[in-house]
Amino acid sequence: MIKVHDFHKSFGDKLVHKGVSFEVQKGECLGLIGGSGVGKSVILRSLIGLEKPDRGLIEIDGVIITGLNERELVDIRKKVAYIFQGGALFDSMTVFENLAYPIREHSKTNEAALTEKVLSQLQQFGLQGSEYVYPAQLSGGMQKRVGIARAMMMNPEFVLYDEPTAGLDPFNTKKIQELILHLKSTGVTSILVTHDMPTAMAVCDRLVFLLNGRIEAQGTLAEVKSESNPLIKKFIDGEAS
Amino acid sequence: MPFVKFWNDQLEFYGGLTLLFKQVIHDTFSGKFYWRLLFDQILQVGVKSLPLVLITAASTGMVMALQFGVGLEKFGGKLYVPKLVALIILREMGPVFTSLMVAARIGAGFASEIGSMVVTQQIDAIRAMGTSPIKRIVIPRVLACLIALPILTASANIVGNLGSLWVGAYELDLDGNFYLLKILSTVTLKDYFSGFFKTFFFALFIALPACYFGLTVTKGTKEVGIATTKAVVVGSIMILVGNYFLSKLFWIIGTVL
Numbered sequence: 001m002i003k004v005h006d007f008h009k010s011f012g013d014k015l016v017h018k019g020v021s022f023e024v025q026k027g028e029c030l031g032l033i034g035g036s037g038v039g040k041s042v043i044l045r046s047l048i049g050l051e052k053p054d055r056g057l058i059e060i061d062g063v064i065i066t067g068l069n070e071r072e073l074v075d076i077r078k079k080v081a082y083i084f085q086g087g088a089l090f091d092s093m094t095v096f097e098n099l100a101y102p103i104r105e106h107s108k109t110n111e112a113a114l115t116e117k118v119l120s121q122l123q124q125f126g127l128q129g130s131e132y133v134y135p136a137q138l139s140g141g142m143q144k145r146v147g148i149a150r151a152m153m154m155n156p157e158f159v160l161y162d163e164p165t166a167g168l169d170p171f172n173t174k175k176i177q178e179l180i181l182h183l184k185s186t187g188v189t190s191i192l193v194t195h196d197m198p199t200a201m202a203v204c205d206r207l208v209f210l211l212n213g214r215i216e217a218q219g220t221l222a223e224v225k226s227e228s229n230p231l232i233k234k235f236i237d238g239e240a241s
Numbered sequence: 242m243p244f245v246k247f248w249n250d251q252l253e254f255y256g257g258l259t260l261l262f263k264q265v266i267h268d269t270f271s272g273k274f275y276w277r278l279l280f281d282q283i284l285q286v287g288v289k290s291l292p293l294v295l296i297t298a299a300s301t302g303m304v305m306a307l308q309f310g311v312g313l314e315k316f317g318g319k320l321y322v323p324k325l326v327a328l329i330i331l332r333e334m335g336p337v338f339t340s341l342m343v344a345a346r347i348g349a350g351f352a353s354e355i356g357s358m359v360v361t362q363q364i365d366a367i368r369a370m371g372t373s374p375i376k377r378i379v380i381p382r383v384l385a386c387l388i389a390l391p392i393l394t395a396s397a398n399i400v401g402n403l404g405s406l407w408v409g410a411y412e413l414d415l416d417g418n419f420y421l422l423k424i425l426s427t428v429t430l431k432d433y434f435s436g437f438f439k440t441f442f443f444a445l446f447i448a449l450p451a452c453y454f455g456l457t458v459t460k461g462t463k464e465v466g467i468a469t470t471k472a473v474v475v476g477s478i479m480i481l482v483g484n485y486f487l488s489k490l491f492w493i494i495g496t497v498l
Contacts, residue, residue: 070368077368078371082365082366086361088362089366090363091361101370102370154370
């Protein structure tokens with residue numbers, strides 16, 4: 001379970017979050033939506049300790065992570081996978097080495113077992129044959145899939161997706177949606193930050209709509225759409241405001 | 242106010258550098274150590290810098306021998322050329338010029354590579370996967386400089402003196418054996434080590450600011466360029482200014498011992 005309580009965050013004079021609170025139940029997929037610059041990714045980054053909130057609490061799997069230092073965060077980070085918007089693949093490593101990275105760092109798996117696991121993961125994500133190429137030689141869609149495949153190598157209990165379908169064509173978007181749904185079916189708890197409403201509608205159980213540093217609406221798609229604020233309906237329907 | 246901003250920036254830089262150094266020392270002796278990454282960096286810093294360092298050393302030694310030879314000949318002091326050049330190379334020019342060349346080549350490389358990793362969120366990815374960018378990125382680079390720079394300087398000292406010997410023998414008409422004998426009889430271990438020990442400080446002056454400027458990139462690719470320039474400028478200034486104080490320190494130590 002993920003709990004965010006009274007989350008405040010500012011950058012310089014700009015107050016981005018003014019007390020955001022929400023919960024994500026085990027096995028649930030929560031969509032964090034809102035216009036550009038409302039700080040969706042800031043919340044996501046804070047959930048894994050890449051940013052520190054100015055005030056408020058973040059609890060993951062019963063552990064309050066606000067206030068933990070880098071060393072103390074390691075155990076939580078092993079359970080939480082973060083899918084970066086641009087993939088954040090290590091460009092000096094091959095796809096194989098990228099996928100092997102978390103295993104080599106956190107377990108003592110022998111090379112034969114590691115190779116088998118990486119190849120099987122590549123197969124599962126439709127990336128077979130690309131193990132010895134470098135990230136720069138892959139298309140955007142493939143890079144995102146490699147990013148997800150790498151994040152899944154440690155069998156995480158929680159997955160945080162930061163705009164996983166941004167900049168992708170409809171075919172690759174569909175593939176990413178299927179991957180998210182597949183992972184959800186395995187019981188993974190996830191949060192999806194996105195502008196892509198069709199994807200949010202396809203994979204999320206609940207939505208949280210952020211506006212002006214606060215939660216403007218939250219609930220199921222129907223509940224969020226029924227809110228009185230016309231901006232929310234326009235955002236969900238993809239109309240110009 | 243520009244004056245206040247300048248001092249704030251200086252405090253932030255030296256404070257950040259001190260914290261980074263403290264973390265490097267702590268993390269070097271705790272947890273996993275990345276030997277392969279260290280060897281990769283030694284190859285980059287040491288082996289690949291060798292041609293540049295040796296060319297610089299040879300030309301510096303040759304030019305110094307020529308200038309001292311021409312200058313001192315008027316006063317009948319040409320015979321002092323080997324002594325002067327050897328001492329200057331061992332005590333000052335060898336370590337300083339080698340470090341400046343490495344600062345330009347490696348400092349710039351460190352800052353731009355790390356800065357690009359920050360911009361493309363690779364540093365965040367290292368942290369998000371429960372690993373440390375200090376252990377994986379900074380420590381191998383700092384240690385590689387600490388290991389490679391003294392070796393590069395030792396090589397530069399030899400080649401610099403050989404360059405001066407060549408000019409002495411073929412341009413200044415000094416006997417080659419006399420020149421070599423004069424070098425060997427002049428320089429002492431104290432001269433050698435006063436230059437050699439400086440290189441450990443210079444290695445830190447190159448690696449730490451370069452890693453710091455790379456890691457503190459926040460605003461995209463334009464700032465990577467700025468970080469690269471800062472790494473070279475700050476590293477070079479620290480070497481040049483630090484050299485005076487280190488020379489003074491080693492001079493004092495030398496008189497005590």
